[in-house]
Amino acid sequence: MSLELAQTALAPPSDRSQALADWLRDYARRRIHSRLIDERRCIPPHVALDFGNRGLLGMQVPAGQGGLLGLDHQEYFWLLRQLGAIDFTxxxxxxxxNCLGVRPILRFGNPAMRERYLPDLARGxxxxxFAVTEAGAGSNPAGIAAVAQRQAxxxxxxxEKWWSGSAQWAGVINVVARHHDTAGRHCGFVALCVDGDQPGLRQGEEALTLGLRGMVQNxxxxxxxxxxxxxxxxxxxxxxxxxADTMGYGRLAIAAVAGGAVWRLLQLMVRYTSRRRVGETLLYGNDHVQAVILEHWRAASALDLLVRRIGIALDGGASLPPEVHAAAKLVxxxxxxxxxxxxxxxxxxxxYCENNPVAQIWRDARITRVFEGxxxxxxSYLGQQLLREPSALLQHLQTRHAGQAAQLQAIADCCRAQDAEPSARGLVALGEAAAWTVLAAYVEPAPELAGWLGAKRAAAAERLLAPAEAALPDADLLAALIDRQAGLVRQMRAGEQRELDPYLFD
Ligand SMILES: Cc1cc2nc3c(=O)[nH]c(=O)nc-3n(C[C@H](O)[C@H](O)[C@H](O)COP(=O)(O)OP(=O)(O)OC[C@H]3O[C@@H](n4cnc5c(N)ncnc54)[C@H](O)[C@@H]3O)c2cc1C
Structure with a gap:
């Protein structure tokens, strides 16, 4: 078993990326204190400066545009994986x-913008x-209300924008807004590269987030x-x-970071269970514990292969359908x-104790199921795309793994036969089946993971075929019923005085 699993271990994509990963490991030992970063809700300046001096804040900026590294996709993902194992924040x-600050300027900026910002971004x-989200536009970016009104x-x-990561600290912010023409008519959306010192830009309140506390979201x-x-x-x-391009690439980066974090969690699981005795035996000797560890070993191995093979495809010049990026982020x-x-x-x-690292990783990891979609x-998006005729995702999977594509096609056909207009719940289950199929198609051939992957997809397909639940009553009625059970628990006691006295305002 262990020998088979060891075969999935990945080699570094290049010597230079491994040298940087080694530098990060050494640096982390000497200069990073994750718990202090978390408690103080701040990344220390030396970390940002040292990363900048190494080119890590703009890893893919080519030398000709002010970058220090000019890494390819596989190398970039390798370093994110290493960082994910060191400190998730x-x-x-x-x-x-790299993804949300640098990439839009590198890919879509004009020469003046690139010259002005890329060297400084790359060197930290x-x-x-990056600012897309608003109070009414999160999972639905089309709901953006901010308006860029065309003038001469x-x-x-x-x-207003919400939860913009690093915005308080940023020298440049890529903002997406509704484009209104000079007559005030909506004509699509515009992305603007806004300077941090832009007159008319006011930095707003920072969010007190559950995790990722060391960086600001405001x-x-x-x-x-x-x-x-x-x-x-x-x-x-x-x-x-x-x-879409920015967030799509960001989704791959999240997958790379997640892979590294799973390895770190496994390291902690094995360390603990191989040292902790419960009664006469080590936890590690318990076959339930071993099954848990094996599950996550498989996950880490599968993510490594997925991210690497996507990187190889991108480095080879392939243009992957956005569904692949979305599926990678989801799984x-x-x-x-x-x-x-x-x-x-x-x-x-x-x-559960904050002196040990699992609590912080657990808090940090939770947001990944929410942000970037x-x-x-x-x-739901994957489900919708799968039901399109033709489906770009199915076409892509056919080129990668015909067997996996055929199985997914059968699930989609089954969904169509069941329901001409699938419910929101049906689309989610179909999309989950699609995401696990993408993972399987990118991971195979890996016999030691085949059964595990098949079970994941089967579980999603089973949810797809499950009978519909009874509809809930009217929301006000349900809320009243629940209030009766829970009681009205809003606490009205006055708290602490924290606002500046109005007499002292500027
Ligand atoms: C720490 C942090 C950092 C962030 N960084 C940035 C950033 O740098 N830039 C930026 O622009 N934004 C950023 N965001 C915003 C983030 O991307 C949004 O929070 C996210 O897109 C979800 O939007 P929302 O919170 O409005 O959730 P909502 O849109 O209100 O959705 C709530 C929930 O509804 C459910 N749901 C939604 N659609 C469906 C569906 N079709 N079917 C079934 N269920 C559904 C999901 O469970 C979802 O979580 C950040 C947020 C946080 C908390």
Missing amino acids: LAAFVGLN RILGA NGFVLSG QLHFDAAAIGADRVLGSPYAGMSVA ATELLWAAADAAMQLLGGRA PSETIA
Whole structure:
């Protein structure tokens, strides 16, 4: 068993990427204190500066555009995987700068923008951020209300953004807004590269998040900010394409980070269970414990193969359908969350204590099922895409693994036969089956993972075929019934005075 599993271990994609990974391991031992980062809700300046000096904050920026590394996709994912094993918050911080800060400018920026921002971003002299989400536009970016109103020389940007990672610290922010023409008509979306010192940009409140505490996520307010026409990323009508490309690549980065984090969780699970005796025996000798560890070993191995093979395809110049990026994010974050919760259980009370690292990883990992598209939204999207004729995802899978594609086609046909208009629940289950099939198609041939992967897909297909649940009553009625059970638990006692006295306002 262990020999078979060892075969899935990946070699580094290159000597230089392994040298950087080795540097990160050594640096982490000497200069990183994850719990302090978390408790102080701040990444220390030396970490950002040292990462910047190594080129880690813009790993794919070519030397000709001010980068220090110019890594390919496989190398980039390798380093994110290593960072995911070291510190999830730092991995998110680095991944955000690279994917959401640098990439839109590198791919869609004009020469002046690239010259102005890329060298500083790549070397960590400034940070980048990305702002799509709003109060009414999260899992549904089309609900964006911020408006970029076309003027003779550019745009006037008004509106609010929420939870923009690193925004408070950023020197440049890529913002997506509705594009209104000079007559005020909606004509698509525009992505704008906004300078951190842009007049009319007000940094708003930071969110007190459950995890990823070391980096900021904050609101942004645009008070009729005048943005030049030379600030448009790509076409002024194609803001959603810029956002889709950015978030699609971000989803692959999340999968890479998640893979590294699962290895770290496994390390903690094996360390603990091989040292902790319960009665006469080590926990590690318990076959239930071994089954748990094996489950997550398989997950880590499968994620390694998935991310590597996607990297190989991208480095070979392939253009993968966005469904592959979405599926990778979905399975990776579900597997990460399962591993984090398993570690929380396996390490018992110690895992629940903040002096040990599992608690922090567990809190950090939880957001991955929500940001860059919640799992259900992604699954629903995959389900919809699968039912299209022709389906780009099925066509792609046919080129990768005809057998897997045929099985997924059969599940989609079954869904169609069951329901001409699948329910939201049906789409989610269908999309989950699609995501596990993508994983299987990218991982095979790996005989030691085949049964495990088949079971994941079968579970999703079973949910698809399960009879519909009874509909809930009217929401007000249900809320009243629940209030009766729970009582009205809103606490009204006055808290602490924290606001500045109005007499002392500027
Ligand atoms: C720590 C953190 C960092 C973030 N960083 C950024 C950033 O840098 N830039 C940025 O723009 N945004 C960022 N976000 C925002 C993030 O991407 C959104 O929170 C996310 O897209 C979900 O949107 P929402 O919170 O409005 O959830 P909602 O849209 O309200 O959705 C709530 C839930 O509804 C369910 N749901 C939604 N659609 C469906 C469906 N079709 N079928 C079934 N169930 C469904 C899902 O369970 C979902 O989680 C960040 C958020 C956090 C918390």
